[in-house]
Amino acid sequence: MTAAQGHPSPPLSIADLRGSAGRRRRELVVRVLFMGAASLSIVISALIILSLVGEALTFITQVDLGLLVERGWFPRRDLFSIQTIVVGTLLVAGIGMLVATPLGIAAAIYLSEYASPRVRRTVKPILEVLAGIPSVVLGYFALQIISPTVVDNVCPGGADLSNLAAAGIGVGILITPLIASVAEDAMYAVPRSLREASYGLGARKRTTSLRIVFPAAISGIVAALILGLSRGIGETMVVAIAAGATGGSLFTVNPCGQGQTMTGAMTALATGSDQVRGATLAFPSLFFVGLLLFLFTLALNVLADQFVRRVRIRY
């Protein structure tokens, strides 16, 4: 390239084809930078585990283990009944799933099998809007609207203003779009040929949807439900606002009353920020509950991942 005009350029060697040294150096720098960015996720997960486990160990070694089966969760009074908040969490997540499963699966079947392309194009973005509503908004909606209009009328003898059922319904509304979207993706991905084979045998649309498409997509649908449950267990703000019990809670299985969940207990500990520092075990207990929550949701997410992968292998 540098040869002057009129002179024949010398034949190219391997070194010429390799490109300039500057170009190669830049290539290496970029590669290392990108690799560093990717490695950061490993660092983050290591930091999460280290920070959780460190304080959780402090808690577990210092706490009197008898306190863990006490009848209530009152960290400021050194009562750390783990069963209280675990059962509260399962109640809220369970109610959430009771609400979200029929709504989400029905939306998925309808959008995938029955809706015209136009309806599909319109409704899916609307569901995305619902998915994008911050949980703090749903929490206030659950407390101010769902609790007095729905829960209070359903519960025999009425309900407290803030109660576990309202929080559960709020969580259910929150995870409905997630379940609908993942389940719809799974059903939509079922090959057309399966449906056509079914119609060819004279099956109705309902039979085809329920007996052919639904079973073929069952892995994805189960994954959607597991992901929904995981999200419901980890949901914080709805519970923090609508479930009540800011200071602590006695062991309860009554969804019409106040209660405490794992996430709710954590925000309650954090908002009384000054006391957290002073009390000896309240601060480490925060991390112990966080570690439990992390392990719960991690197990569910890994499980859901297995189901999703099964779909991919089959088609």
Add this chain to the structure above:
Amino acid sequence: MVSTPRAGAITASESVRRAIQGSRTDWRSLVFEGVLLALLVLTLAILAWLLTVVFVNGTPVLAERGIDFLTAPLSARPEEAGVGQAIGGSLWLMGFVVLLSFPIGIGAAVYLEEYARDTWFTRLVNTIVRNLAGVPSIVYGLLGLAIFVVSLRDVVGPGSASGRSLIAGGLTMAILVLPIVIITSAEALRAVPAAIREAAFGVGATRWEVVRSHVLPYAAPGILTGTILSMARAFGETAPLILVGAVIGGFNVQYDNVIETLQGRYTALPTTVYYWARQPASFAGNVYAAIVVLIVVLLLVNALAIYLRNRFDRRW
């Protein structure tokens, strides 16, 4: 059909239809479709109900207070309290997300999709990213609390903030959305056909040149949509901020320069909603008004993302 032939007379096509379908109306199918539709409509109705409640209760306060509500600081008196500090804090947090999560997340996605071969390292990173995306947001709050607020207190927030500073909140938020940015960007990169890359390699471009001049421009709309949506997620996120000590309550400190602001206390829009939600009923109007502001911002951001997706949607 047993009486006179005339009464039971049907057209030929009708008789064929009946022979194929069966003569009875298929009630069960109708009921099934009806139930599905009813449940879908119920879901949409809940959304409509929520938005109606929010706007009906929120707009009077906004109309009455006007711009004052958007600029006024936090206060213990509902008629004076506004979301000025909250909007400012949320914008600062978005700044952290844009400056940290976007470049690092897109870089990681480029590495995973364009550079990495299928090694144990790549598989490990992929698995970790997927699992990080599913970690509850409050756990990220614990991470921020342990690392930034407690361990790095003297760096992120010396003095009165005692660690609960804007830097701590911003870094926590940036870490929270990082996996989402990586996943959506990787998806966008994966959608670029191999032929585009091969064409560039064919004329002698290096891998970085291929990525910069060919892959990234083609994947840009997808990446942009994903990053905008992850920003929306960060904008509405509350729980981690509560743990790393965003102010819930009032604060009236004036910070003189950027360093002081970064190391000082802060609040955000969703945490303000949470704080007011726990106040006496006189704050209800303020809560709804703040939610209106929050939702309007999120709807605009979502609409922008959907517009970009449709505008640049490319079929290969």
